[in-house]
Amino acid sequence: MAQFQWQDSFNTGITVVDTQHRKLVGMINLLDRTAVTRAPEGTLKDVLVSLVAYTREHFADEERYMEQIGYAHLEQHRALHRGFTNKIVAVLIDLKEEKNFDPQELRTFLTSWFIRHILTEDKKLAALAARPELNTDAS
Numbered sequence: 001m002a003q004f005q006w007q008d009s010f011n012t013g014i015t016v017v018d019t020q021h022r023k024l025v026g027m028i029n030l031l032d033r034t035a036v037t038r039a040p041e042g043t044l045k046d047v048l049v050s051l052v053a054y055t056r057e058h059f060a061d062e063e064r065y066m067e068q069i070g071y072a073h074l075e076q077h078r079a080l081h082r083g084f085t086n087k088i089v090a091v092l093i094d095l096k097e098e099k100n101f102d103p104q105e106l107r108t109f110l111t112s113w114f115i116r117h118i119l120t121e122d123k124k125l126a127a128l129a130a131r132p133e134l135n136t137d138a139s
């Protein structure tokens with residue numbers, strides 16, 4: 001499976017967000033490598049635990065930023081974040097209960113969610129940084 005490559009189009013222009021997004025892309029790739037090399041389950045679990053911890057940290061920072069600018073769609077955005085972390089936590093529970101889990105399916109979920117989320121939701125934040133007058137319920 002090819003590495004998940006960072007694209008210039010992912011940049012939001014909000015430095016802290018972009019730096020954290022890059023790190024998340026690296027962590028998704030690490031997860032992928034770990035699964036492909038059939039690392040022991042404990043290792044896979046450690047990688048997932050780190051991913052969920054860093055994801056939470058990133059989402060908290062992003063949500064703090066949205067609070068600071070009084071983002072009109074904060075709650076919807078927060079719910080999307082919750083959906084993402086819940087998925088990783090569900091996989092961790094499956095691993096713990098020794099249920100089958102498909103690393104390929106997880107990887108596809110993480111990468112497609114991440115790309116879609118950045119390109120649609122996080123980009124709205126970038127647009128608001130440039131044009132705060134767009135920050136209304138109607139947008």
Ligand SMILES: [Fe+2]
Pocket residue numbers: 062077081117121122
């Ligand atoms: Fe986000």
